[in-house]
Amino acid sequence: MRKILCSCLVLFLLALNREVYPQEGSSPWAGGPPSAELMKLLEELNQQYGPDTVTLVSWLLDAATRSGSVLTASVQVNGNETRGDTQFLVFQVDTGLIFNTQTIDQNGRLAVLWEKILTRALVHLETVQFPTDGVVVDLLYHVKAFPETDELSEHVDEPGLSEEAKFYFYKDPLRAFLSKKLSPQALLTRSQVFVNNSSVTLTLPDSAAQANSSDKNGSAGHP
Numbered sequence: 001m002r003k004i005l006c007s008c009l010v011l012f013l014l015a016l017n018r019e020v021y022p023q024e025g026s027s028p029w030a031g032g033p034p035s036a037e038l039m040k041l042l043e044e045l046n047q048q049y050g051p052d053t054v055t056l057v058s059w060l061l062d063a064a065t066r067s068g069s070v071l072t073a074s075v076q077v078n079g080n081e082t083r084g085d086t087q088f089l090v091f092q093v094d095t096g097l098i099f100n101t102q103t104i105d106q107n108g109r110l111a112v113l114w115e116k117i118l119t120r121a122l123v124h125l126e127t128v129q130f131p132t133d134g135v136v137v138d139l140l141y142h143v144k145a146f147p148e149t150d151e152l153s154e155h156v157d158e159p160g161l162s163e164e165a166k167f168y169f170y171k172d173p174l175r176a177f178l179s180k181k182l183s184p185q186a187l188l189t190r191s192q193v194f195v196n197n198s199s200v201t202l203t204l205p206d207s208a209a210q211a212n213s214s215d216k217n218g219s220a221g222h223p
Contacts, residue, residue, distance in 0.1 A: 045077065049089065052129045053077065059121035060093050060137070067116040069096025070152045071142070071159060080132055083192075088136040088168055093117065097141040098152055098159045106195060110165055110202045113139050114184070118167060125178060134170040141165075168192040184208055 046054050057075050064073040071094075078090035095117060099109050118137060144160025173190035176182040182190070185204050193202050 049077065049131060050129055052125055052127055053089065055124055056091060056121060056135070059124045060091060060117065063117040063120040064093050064095045066120070067095060067097060067112075068152075070098060070156055071096035078138070081136060083168065086134065086170070087132040088134045089130050089132040090136050090138060092138040093140065095139055095141045098155055099141060099143045099163075100148065101143050101145045103148055106200070107203060109141070109143070109163070110193065110195070110200070111204055111208065113141070113165055114167075114188075114202065114204065115208055119184065122174070122178065125174075128171050128175045128178065130171070134168060134174070136166055136168045139165045139167070164196055166192075166194045168194075 042054050061075045073096040074094045076092050081088045081090050142159035143163050169191050177187040188202050193200050
């Protein structure tokens with residue numbers, strides 16, 4: 001059986017049809033079981049990193065697919081990253097999103113990533129058991145300026161510049177968030193956020209800053 005190494009094992013690269021996924025449910029595979037190859041990869045992932053890693057990978061892919069992406073969505077585990085004296089397990093998500101810089105600024109883009117992908121995946125964690133001190137979710141997307149009247153699908157062939165947002169979550173604050181002891185904004189205050197390797201502060205909209213719902217069915221629905 002192939003081992004999942006830190007050198008970046010690609011778990012998924014799927015052109016996903018949104019009809020495959022249910023409006024709501026407790027499993028991202030409720031619309032049909034994953035393929036045998038995918039099941040094998042998930043089994044290997046479970047053996048290497050544990051069931052919470054499988055859960056987070058699965059729901060990150062589900063959330064990215066539902067986020068409004070127009071390009072291919074994919075998820076991969078890149079092993080461990082050491083930051084200072086802290087180790088993080090790295091989840092890289094190619095979101096498939098294209099943001100119009102004429103209508104949404106950097107903070108707005110980060111807020112969309114938080115609300116449409118991160119929270120919708122994180123709420124499905126019932127425990128926070130990873131073989132590291134925390135997790136980092138590395139989100140890739142594109143940015144460009146184009147007329148507001150344009151359809152996003154018109155820009156698939158030329159999606160613009162790549163941008164990377166990395167969210168570093170420590171285990172204890174993440175547990176507190178999942179148990180509703182921390183608000184989303186409080187969790188972000190206890191985490192680290194970087195855009196293209198530069199540290200940034202994400203300020204959530206009022207509607208999202210205090211809310212902390214663990215309604216998994218609602219979180220799994222279309223935006």
